[in-house]
Amino acid sequence: MSSQITPANISQSAPGHFVVSGSWTARTVADMNQKLAAIVDSDTPEVLVDGSHLQAIDSVGVWTLQRQFKKMRDAGRSIRLLDWPPQFQKLLDVVEKQLDIPVPAPPHHSLLETIGRKGEAAWQGMFALLSFIGECALALLRIAPQPKRWRWRLVLKNIQIAGFDALPIIGLTAFLLGIVVAYQGADQLRHYGANIFVVDLVGFAMLREFSPLITAIIIAGRSGSAYAAQIGTMVVTEEIDGMRTIGIEPIDFLVLPKIIALLVALPLLTVFADVTGVFGGMFMARSQLDINFHEFLVRFGSVIHLSALLVGVGKAFVFAAIIAIVGCYQGFRTKGNADSVGRQTTRSVVQSIFIVIILDSGFSVIFSILDL
Amino acid sequence: MQSATNTNTAAPNKSPNIIEMRGVSTRFGSHVVHADLDLEVRQGEIFAIVGGSGSGKSTLLREMIMLHRPDSGTIKVLDTDVLALSPGEAHILRQRWGVMFQHGGLFGTLNVRDNVGLPLREHTDLDDTLINELAAWKITLSGLEPEAGLQYPTELSGGMLKRASMARALALDPELLFLDEPTAGLDPGGAGGIDTLVRSLHELYQSTIVIITHDLDFLWQVTDRVAVLGEGKVVGVGSMSELAQMDHPIIREYFDGPRGRAAQEQAQTQAGVQQHDKEQPWTQK
Numbered sequence: 001m002s003s004q005i006t007p008a009n010i011s012q013s014a015p016g017h018f019v020v021s022g023s024w025t026a027r028t029v030a031d032m033n034q035k036l037a038a039i040v041d042s043d044t045p046e047v048l049v050d051g052s053h054l055q056a057i058d059s060v061g062v063w064t065l066q067r068q069f070k071k072m073r074d075a076g077r078s079i080r081l082l083d084w085p086p087q088f089q090k091l092l093d094v095v096e097k098q099l100d101i102p103v104p105a106p107p108h109h110s111l112l113e114t115i116g117r118k119g120e121a122a123w124q125g126m127f128a129l130l131s132f133i134g135e136c137a138l139a140l141l142r143i144a145p146q147p148k149r150w151r152w153r154l155v156l157k158n159i160q161i162a163g164f165d166a167l168p169i170i171g172l173t174a175f176l177l178g179i180v181v182a183y184q185g186a187d188q189l190r191h192y193g194a195n196i197f198v199v200d201l202v203g204f205a206m207l208r209e210f211s212p213l214i215t216a217i218i219i220a221g222r223s224g225s226a227y228a229a230q231i232g233t234m235v236v237t238e239e240i241d242g243m244r245t246i247g248i249e250p251i252d253f254l255v256l257p258k259i260i261a262l263l264v265a266l267p268l269l270t271v272f273a274d275v276t277g278v279f280g281g282m283f284m285a286r287s288q289l290d291i292n293f294h295e296f297l298v299r300f301g302s303v304i305h306l307s308a309l310l311v312g313v314g315k316a317f318v319f320a321a322i323i324a325i326v327g328c329y330q331g332f333r334t335k336g337n338a339d340s341v342g343r344q345t346t347r348s349v350v351q352s353i354f355i356v357i358i359l360d361s362g363f364s365v366i367f368s369i370l371d372l
Numbered sequence: 373m374q375s376a377t378n379t380n381t382a383a384p385n386k387s388p389n390i391i392e393m394r395g396v397s398t399r400f401g402s403h404v405v406h407a408d409l410d411l412e413v414r415q416g417e418i419f420a421i422v423g424g425s426g427s428g429k430s431t432l433l434r435e436m437i438m439l440h441r442p443d444s445g446t447i448k449v450l451d452t453d454v455l456a457l458s459p460g461e462a463h464i465l466r467q468r469w470g471v472m473f474q475h476g477g478l479f480g481t482l483n484v485r486d487n488v489g490l491p492l493r494e495h496t497d498l499d500d501t502l503i504n505e506l507a508a509w510k511i512t513l514s515g516l517e518p519e520a521g522l523q524y525p526t527e528l529s530g531g532m533l534k535r536a537s538m539a540r541a542l543a544l545d546p547e548l549l550f551l552d553e554p555t556a557g558l559d560p561g562g563a564g565g566i567d568t569l570v571r572s573l574h575e576l577y578q579s580t581i582v583i584i585t586h587d588l589d590f591l592w593q594v595t596d597r598v599a600v601l602g603e604g605k606v607v608g609v610g611s612m613s614e615l616a617q618m619d620h621p622i623i624r625e626y627f628d629g630p631r632g633r634a635a636q637e638q639a640q641t642q643a644g645v646q647q648h649d650k651e652q653p654w655t656q657k
């Protein structure tokens with residue numbers, strides 16, 4: 001017998017007499033449906049299907065054939081199989097019996113319903129976030145009087161990862177930002193001969209706004225996402241459940257150390273960003289506006305008040321809490337699979353940056369009312 | 373050339389062995405898992421690999437299906453030396469077998485039906501309706517309700533996961549089917565169901581089935597030959613009744629426990645029915 005594989009084929013040798021030949025397998029039967037339609041359309045009441053030239057057939061091939069045969073039987077015609085290799089008989093029988101297995105369709109939602117569901121989910125999500133914040137606050141109150149349970153090692157480790165390890169990227173970014181701010185200002189100030197005011201510009205802009213904001217955004221992308229991914233993966237692998245059953249509260253173990261660590265790290269990083277940012281501005285002032293370091297620093301000391309630094313650092317505390325809580329919260333919201341971990345991680349970053357920026361503009365309004 | 377799709381082809385076989393492992397050694401660091409191991413699986417049989425936890429069964433299976441490279445030795449599967457394949461050849465070879473992993477290995481982002489349909493979608497030009505019908509059929513063949521097709525892997529119980537994973541392994545009518553612990557973690561009824569399922573699939577597709585299992589009833593009821601792994605080697609291979617006569621200590625451990633005895637007795641009372649089934653395949657009907 002030839003071991004060469006020929007493509008699937010079906011041909012009519014006489015009216016009502018069809019010959020099935022070649023190899024009817026998943027890869028070769030895709031275009032057979034049309035040819036089969038020819039049998040369905042032929043109008044002899046009795047159809048003979050000769051299988052003696054069949055080389056190979058798998059369940060896809062059998063399914064394709066039986067599906068058409070069934071249509072014909074339903075139309076009241078009879079089908080007879082002639083000379084089919086015996087080893088295919090069982091498959092033919094099984095498929096014939098099971099052809100009308102229902103194919104359940106996924107439920108379909110209308111546009112309105114989808115919008116409704118999304119809205120409802122967002123609404124519920126807001127409450128869930130609030131309740132998570134509440135849980136964290138309660139847990140914090142619970143362990144506050146017991147310094148033994150503060151898990152200092154975890155806190156320190158988190159400070160190292162979220163704070164110390166982020167120094168280079170924060171330093172560089174703030175430095176460049178300082179350069180940009182000074183450069184943008186330089187052009188305008190030179191027109192008015194008000195070169196020295198670049199100090200006010202850089203000082204206030206960096207200390208009050210840009211340092212806390214850029215630090216928070218980088219840390220949200222760097223640490224907030226890591227928190228969500230870590231906790232999310234632990235949810236998927238049932239580690240969180242395991243932790244609960246051996247009597248460790250996931251919030252105490254996973255969330256509080258991160259919040260505490262970030263509350264320490266983010267303000268410090270912000271101060272560091274202040275320093276490198278102002279240094280960037282100083283650098284630019286010297287090269288573009290002929291203000292040397294000494295002049296810059298003298299002016300800096302006389303116009304920039306401590307309050308500018310404190311406003312920035314104060315904001316950093318709030319941002320730290322937001323980033324840690326949103327990151328952990330989104331991690332805990334993970335459901336089941338790897339895809340969900342990715343989705344929650346993205347969500348944690350987008351949401352925390354969004355909240356940070358909203359709060360930042362809120363702060364601007366409040367501070368201007370308070371005249372700070 | 374041999375058919376790249378299924379055993380129902382008329383192509384003659386070059387070797388009676390569908391899998392041949394020679395002198396296979398595997399180490400993880402200093403931990404030796406296989407030391408100069410030899411193993412053969414014959415065309416068309418239901419072959420089981422047993423052995424204690426950590427004896428390297430799953431690793432052996434991973435080596436057969438090119439997920440792990442042994443440190444030395446040769447492995448031939450379906451007349452191909454799997455250690456010397458180009459990526460293209462490996463890709464083609466992989467489509468000729470189906471694997472059910474110990475932990476399911478289903479894709480969490482797809483529902484069961486799409487998991488089962490995925491190999492067909494990837495490797496054939498069939499249209500969606502047909503693929504969905506075929507997937508629904510394979511899902512029922514594996515013993516699940518058709519409705520389970522719309523569920524996601526995380527929503528399934530352990531036993532349902534195994535069945536869904538089996539359905540995916542069957543998607544392309546594999547010539548060679550690997551099952552890692554198909555009955556582990558199932559209730560006795562469910563495990564019994566898998567017994568019958570494996571046997572009827574074997575009849576239906578005439579494929580060779582390689583099973584890793586700890587389940588003694590399953591071994592007696594379903595398998596043609598069994599290899600016992602221990603000390604990094606195959607310490608014994610043969611039918612269950614042959615193994616029952618061997619006196620290697622690792623093999624004796626398997627048979628002499630109370631569970632081993634019970635399974636053996638039960639199998640012997642059913643022996644008549646079994647033999648009849650095996651020697652009279654449906655082809656002769």
Ligand SMILES: Nc1ncnc2c1ncn2[C@@H]1O[C@H](COP(=O)(O)OP(=O)(O)OP(=O)(O)O)[C@@H](O)[C@H]1O
Pocket residue numbers: 400405423424425426427428429430431432
């Ligand atoms: N990726 C790996 N890295 C290091 N060691 C491994 C790795 N995979 C397996 N091992 C080791 O190889 C040995 C055999 O593992 P394997 O999973 O094959 O066991 P098994 O026989 O399938 O056991 P079980 O019956 O529990 O499934 C174990 O000791 C395991 O620790």
Ligand SMILES: [Mg+2]
Pocket residue numbers: 429430431474
């Ligand atoms: Mg294993």
